[in-house]
Amino acid sequence: MTSLPKIYDPQEIEGKWYQFWQSNGFFHAEAISDKPPYAIVIPPPNITGSLHIGHALDNTLQDCLIRWKRMQGYNVLWMPGTDHAGIVTELIMERKLVEEGTSRNALGREKFIERMWQWKAESAGYIVSQLQQLGCSCDWERERFTLDDGLSKAVRTAFVKLYNQGLIYRGTYMVNWCPQCNTAVSNLEVEPIEIDGNFYHIRYPVIDSDVVLEIATTRPETMLGDTAVAVHPDDERYQHLIGKKVLLPLCDREIPIIADDYVDTEFGTGALKVTPAHDVNDYEIGLRHDLEQRTIFTQDGHINENAPEKYLGLSRWECRKKVVQDLENGDFLVKIVPHRHAVGHHDRCNTVVEPAISLQWFMNVKPLAQKAIEATKKSEVTFIPERETARFFHWMENIEPWPISRQRWWGHRLPIWYCSACEKVTAAMDTPKQCECGATDFHQDEDVLDTWFSSGLWPFSTMGWPEETDELKTFYPTSVLVTGWDILFFWVARMIMLGLGCMDKVPFRTVYLHGLVADEKGQKMSKSKGNSIDPLETIATYGTDAFRFALANASTPIPYVPLPESQIEAGKRFANKVWNAARFILMNLEKHPIPTTEKIEAAQEPLEIQWIRSRLSHTIKSTTDALENFRFYEVAQTLYAFLWHEFCDWYLEFAKQRLPKNEPQALWVAADVLEQVMRLLHPIMPFLTEEIWQLLPHGGNNSDVDGNASVTVAPLPKPTEENPDAETTMSTLMGVIENIRSIRGELNVPIGASVEVHIQSPNAVVRNRLETYLEQYLPAFTKVSDITIAASLPKPPASAEAVIGDLAIYIPLAGVIDFEAEKARLTKRYDQIVKDVEAAQKTLENPNFIERAPEKVVAQKRELLERLLIEQEKLARSLTMLTSS
């Protein structure tokens, strides 16, 4: 007797298989192969600790695709790795250092980097082990890291190449500055957050006049850096003041009143203070009018010596308070009006960013963006869902130079050297030997690159670029990129641009952008909100396969996918159901082992076998179609419905009945079908399916899987001929069985009681089928003492009735039947039919419908009406009888 436990225990099963797959090298991709290539590069997780729910979704979907394609016979590469993640990782380390009582600066650059590498060693290992727990079938022999030697070479190569093309340049511009992280950041890293602030209305006295200009600002402290006041040239209120000067309060500086179109006469007071060094728009105005750029902040956000001395050293916020106080004391403050507005915060440290003028390195991405747009328009790359294409275009069309230098330590140092003698700039792979000026002493730029620069090269840097490797030849461009829509601009767009810039080819053919996992309220799950599910805890509670099933099942193409706990529970129940189906089959196979004889011809097979084979074929087709189109939820649901509601609910019940009669063929087919479905389901639930597949016989008749050591490398099952005739017959039988069960249930016939069944059908074909099959199948589902089938028979007295089209089922229930209950039941059905009849009649009475609708639709409608009318009539007659009796 098989000792399989009644309850599926994922912990027991999952542990062993990953090891097995790994040691057999099933996940390894060949650089050179006859098989067609299929490649996905993993979105490299940051080395910041544990995986979150988003990783679980992202990697489950990738693994589904990867396993699917592997089983389809592709030479599959899933390139794994991790990302050094620049500033985020540094911030984590800084916190650790503070806990240890030291600091980044105390340690110094070299020691700090050393610590970072130690952290990387631990963290990357932990992340890998988590991905493995999830079942991810990555080619671990190829694991990469964005800061490893090969990738660093790729980064330098790309940088030098783009520099030589003039796309990378250094310049002084206004950038977003994070005073906390002490570095420039890009627009994308700035998150506008709505906050409750104020409008401060300030008086600026005009010199040589008794006029006072009233100016509104949300940032009064920046007035210390004002170098002009601007009004609109057409603004009649202020026209006469243009060219005059105001005396800047608190500073006693004279600044000009200028005219600029930018000013909105409707907004605020229509007069604008201009701080070219601390506001993007003011910066532009300043350039147009050649205004002084008066920087009043230090890099860490304190007041410097360009402001009046009494403010020196104050933080931005202290300064604001003091300025407001001083304005009030000097009678310059008109009023303070509450005002809600968006303020940019650094997405990594949540500090308010400061627009600042700074010498930085930039990348002119416009030409590459243009290429990317063209490539997309030529369908060299396709976005799924399609709506993401519009977002992509919008971003690319309005793209601005990308500031790529960061005043940080953890990252790729810019491959830029300055001659110590003449300061000439050289971009090179290594330290130059000699400068044009003859000098041989160089110093390298201190800055590191934005972390997204190296991730932007990921699809080809991981494959050995700039060397011309076999991997690149085989796998580039990769097949699909799978990631969340939230990093479309951060990462996907940059990979496409840099791919085109460095490889002259897009990095992937398809981009599948999935939704973000949300809680029940539709809020994105995140650690900071405290509403997230921890993947490892979930796996511990429900098992990996249940979790993966829930993730695939939740993955509908909407921006936020809810993942209620109940879905994961459903996954667990499903796993248990499949487990038990396998258990049933295996237990019985011991008593009825599969002989090694030839297959029996399909035509000779009993109806239920023909039926389940047809349904299986249908399931194979629709899951394949769904997965080719990234409809993961459909794959999950199709397999769930087939396994549970067709295979278990019906087929196994049929098979069960055959066994005592010593007709084990149905059981053998059950084993065969289950074996095939295990292969189909494997990409979603790899562990459970491997366990069952290994237990099931899969040699003999299944020659296509013979010799495979694992379901991981077995081919996907192929659809066979479908059998519409068997399906029709079976659905008639099922309809009859369901109706009998329904009557019994509703009229409370005791479970143990047998009933007689009288069936009337004018259709000889249907009668014939029922006569052939009903007797064999009915006992599996309900207790029946006697079956009568005839073209016409009287309704037995005191019987319950069900009607399916022209077919009527009578069940005599003398002594059991509750006439009122039966009447209510039939009335309900009757009322529904009347409504449906009316609707169908209305349609068919419309001459335009007959004329214009396709014939097929008209015919269908006619058939429907006919069926409904017969049912209606039968029910009406029965109701009359019930009432009169």
Add this chain to the structure above:
RNA sequence: GGGCGGGUAGCUCAGGUGGCUAGAGCGACAGCCUUACAAGCUGUAGGUCACAGGUUCAAGUCCUGUCCCGCCUACCA
């Protein structure tokens, strides 16, 4: 200010190009420990598909408008 997504059963969601009597899971109710599974089985209830127009023989599906919810994006100081 623009743009996108969503509003279908108590809850979470499916319903490719308009056409089968609008579906699933969970939950609810009633009955079953039927020899694979009580994490199960059987049956039942529950929806004027946000609202208002329009196109069409035919609208949950297409168009217009309105109202909610969410998101992305934008230089309104």
